[in-house]
Amino acid sequence: EVQLVESGGGLVQPGGSLRLSCAASGFTFSYYWMHWVRQTPGRGLVWVSRISADGSSTGYVDSVKGRFTISRDSAKNTLYLQMNSLRADDTAIYYCARTTGGTIDYWGQGSLVTVSS
Amino acid sequence: EIVLTQSPDFQSVTPKEKVTITCRASQSVGSNLHWYQQKPDQSPTLLIKYASQSISGVPSRFSGSGSGTDFTLTISSLEAEDAAAYYCHQSSSLPFTFGPGTKVDIK
Numbered sequence: 626e627v628q629l630v631e632s633g634g635g636l637v638q639p640g641g642s643l644r645l646s647c648a649a650s651g652f653t654f655s656y657y658w659m660h661w662v663r664q665t666p667g668r669g670l671v672w673v674s675r676i677s678a679d680g681s682s683t684g685y686v687d688s689v690k691g692r693f694t695i696s697r698d699s700a701k702n703t704l705y706l707q708m709n710s711l712r713a714d715d716t717a718i719y720y721c722a723r724t725t726g727g728t729i730d731y732w733g734q735g736s737l738v739t740v741s742s
Numbered sequence: 743e744i745v746l747t748q749s750p751d752f753q754s755v756t757p758k759e760k761v762t763i764t765c766r767a768s769q770s771v772g773s774n775l776h777w778y779q780q781k782p783d784q785s786p787t788l789l790i791k792y793a794s795q796s797i798s799g800v801p802s803r804f805s806g807s808g809s810g811t812d813f814t815l816t817i818s819s820l821e822a823e824d825a826a827a828y829y830c831h832q833s834s835s836l837p838f839t840f841g842p843g844t845k846v847d848i849k
Contacts, residue, residue, distance in 0.1 A: 660838075670786070670829055670840040686837045720785060727833050728776050728792070732785040 627651040627731045629721045634736030641711050645736055647704040647721030655679075655699040658724045661706045663717035664735070673719070674706065689715075711740045744768055744832050746841035754847045761817040763844045765830035770810045774834035777806055777815045780843075781826045789828075790815065822848050 633645040645661070661673040674685045674695040683695050694707040704721055721733040745768040755761055765775065773793040778786035788797050790806035793813055803818040817824055825848045830841040 662840075669842050670831075672838040672840065675836075675838075684836045724833075727774065728788065729778075729831065729833075730788050730791075732787070734785055 629731060629733035631721050631733045631736035634738045636739045637711055638742050639712060639740055642709045645706040645719055647733055649702045654702040659704045660722045662720045662722055665717045713740050716740045743837055744839050746830055746832060746839055748841040748844050752845045754849050755820050756849045757822055758819050761820050761846060763815045763828055765813040765841050767811045767832060771832040771834035773809050774832055775813050776831045778829045779826045
């Protein structure tokens with residue numbers, strides 16, 4: 626069974642940093658492209674970032690470029706999102722997601738990030 | 743960035759009624775359009791991929807159609823368990839984007 630379990634969310638002050646982790650199991654992690662998607666009540670689902678199966682290619686939405694970094698450790702079957710210079714509008718539930726053939730087919734349960742003073 | 747719009751925003755439907763949700767893209771996405779269902783306090787789940795391809799385990803009452811810029815998700819006969827938000831998503835070009843969602847409520 627495919628499982629994606631996020632961790633690392635919490636409350637952080639504006640300008641602070643946080644690193645999200647996503648532990649993957651039930652599939653061969655190193656074969657799949659992975660994504661981060663976030664969700665807020667006001668702005669719905671927003672794609673944040675993706676990384677290729679071998680980690681050599683990454684992509685970001687403009688609003689996080691230069692502040693967020695996606696990475697992966699295939700030895701640990703774990704996906705990461707390093708978030709720096711956090712702003713109030715980064716407040717959201719962050720989902721880790723797997724793609725198969727270009728389609729996001731599995732989502733984690735989400736990790737809540739709250740940016741507030 | 744490709745903008746996806748959905749209609750309607752909200753629909754209140756009687757069980758066994760047919761539901762049609764549309765998704766329009768600001769430019770062609772080919773068939774790279776997917777549909778997700780999200781129930782309250784749950785993560786999204788994949789309903790339809792590549793506009794019209796069915797997903798194993800998803801009830802056959804869910805179907806999709808369209809290509810280019812205009813797409814439709816159809817629930818042929820609504821059941822109570824289908825109360826949820828439905829989102830379209832394009833994977834044609836970065837940044838990937840999602841529609842704003844359609845909330846389906848049961849009367």
